[in-house]
Amino acid sequence: MKRDFPFPLPNGWFQVAWSDELARGELKRLKYFGKELVLYRGENGNAHALDAYCPHLGADLGCGGRVVGNNLRCPFHHWEFDGDGACVEIPYANRIPPKASLKSWLVVEKNGMIYAHYHQQGEAPVFDVPDLPEFGDEQWTPFIKRDFIVRSRNQELAENTCDPAHFKYVHGTAGLPTAEADFDGPLLKVKLDYPIETRSGEKHGEVSICSWGYGIGITRFTGIVETTVFVGGTPVDDEYVHNRMSFTLKKLDSDEATKAVGEAFVNEISRQFTEDIPIWENKIYLDRPLLCDGDGPIAVMRRWGQQFYSPSPGSST
Numbered sequence: 001m002k003r004d005f006p007f008p009l010p011n012g013w014f015q016v017a018w019s020d021e022l023a024r025g026e027l028k029r030l031k032y033f034g035k036e037l038v039l040y041r042g043e044n045g046n047a048h049a050l051d052a053y054c055p056h057l058g059a060d061l062g063c064g065g066r067v068v069g070n071n072l073r074c075p076f077h078h079w080e081f082d083g084d085g086a087c088v089e090i091p092y093a094n095r096i097p098p099k100a101s102l103k104s105w106l107v108v109e110k111n112g113m114i115y116a117h118y119h120q121q122g123e124a125p126v127f128d129v130p131d132l133p134e135f136g137d138e139q140w141t142p143f144i145k146r147d148f149i150v151r152s153r154n155q156e157l158a159e160n161t162c163d164p165a166h167f168k169y170v171h172g173t174a175g176l177p178t179a180e181a182d183f184d185g186p187l188l189k190v191k192l193d194y195p196i197e198t199r200s201g202e203k204h205g206e207v208s209i210c211s212w213g214y215g216i217g218i219t220r221f222t223g224i225v226e227t228t229v230f231v232g233g234t235p236v237d238d239e240y241v242h243n244r245m246s247f248t249l250k251k252l253d254s255d256e257a258t259k260a261v262g263e264a265f266v267n268e269i270s271r272q273f274t275e276d277i278p279i280w281e282n283k284i285y286l287d288r289p290l291l292c293d294g295d296g297p298i299a300v301m302r303r304w305g306q307q308f309y310s311p312s313p314g315s316s317t
């Protein structure tokens with residue numbers, strides 16, 4: 001049965017790859033935002049994302065296409081497109097038809113990741129991809145990466161952070177965290193405070209989550225270990241989300257300790273995420289959930305999230 005959500009795909013920036021997955025001269029076939037795309041890196045090092053289907057006779061540039069210099073060459077008749085999607089070479093024609101072009105997606109590369117901008121009406125970005133200061137800082141470890149495909153939508157996954165009660169009942173955490181949320185323009189800040197049982201008594205752990213649209217979340221854990229997780233949730237289409245997590249840990253005294261703590265932490269967060277998947281994949285979306293006084297700031301998150309949805313045609317909002 002097709003999942004039914006009363007909102008379109010969200011607008012914003014979305015991670016489409018890790019930088020080290022794309023060498024110079026390499027291309028990757030991608031399916032995101034319900035479209036077939038080709039991501040490639042030219043010889044000059046710049047990454048580009050283009051629609052996959054050639055305007056000439058419809059070949060898929062992701063299947064047999066080649067990077068030639070800084071251009072992408074179609075496998076069928078060797079038309080070449082530059083990073084802006086313009087056809088710049090037809091080896092057997094004197095004139096390039098003026099309409100020969102492919103849609104080029106706005107791409108930004110930073111934090112060791114490649115992001116593409118999606119807007120339902122093709123409008124320009126209203127915010128920038130945030131910097132991740134931990135990336136490249138020698139006090140922090142290189143990324144430990146995990147990714148998951150979930151049959152749901154970005155909003156449903158994002159609401160997890162504003163739902164403190166589920167941490168106890170789904171993930172079995174010792175106590176109930178408290179959660180606060182606040183937003184300013186496209187940036188939502190959520191703070192979770194939770195009790196941790198340790199050998200030296202009860203301590204507090206804090207999680208701060210900064211979200212820029214539904215595609216980008218930076219989660220910082222402090223208390224026992226300092227760990228930052230960059231979460232990139234990218235719609236594959238209107239049914240599936242590709243969720244990537246890039247973990248970095250503030251290095252401890254020894255490499256062994258850092259490795260052991262890092263692995264334990266990544267396994268714990270991955271376990272929690274895996275526990276959420278059957279809930280997300282089988283629940284229905286309620287526009288008006290029946291919340292109680294112990295619930296978290298889900299309503300705040302939904303108010304913030306409205307700005308990333310283009311109004312549906314004919315609606316007055």
Ligand code: FES
Nearest residue numbers: 054056057074077
């Ligand atoms: S279909 Fe691409 S060059 Fe002909």
Ligand SMILES: [Fe+2]
Nearest residue numbers: 160166272276
């Ligand atoms: Fe969860």
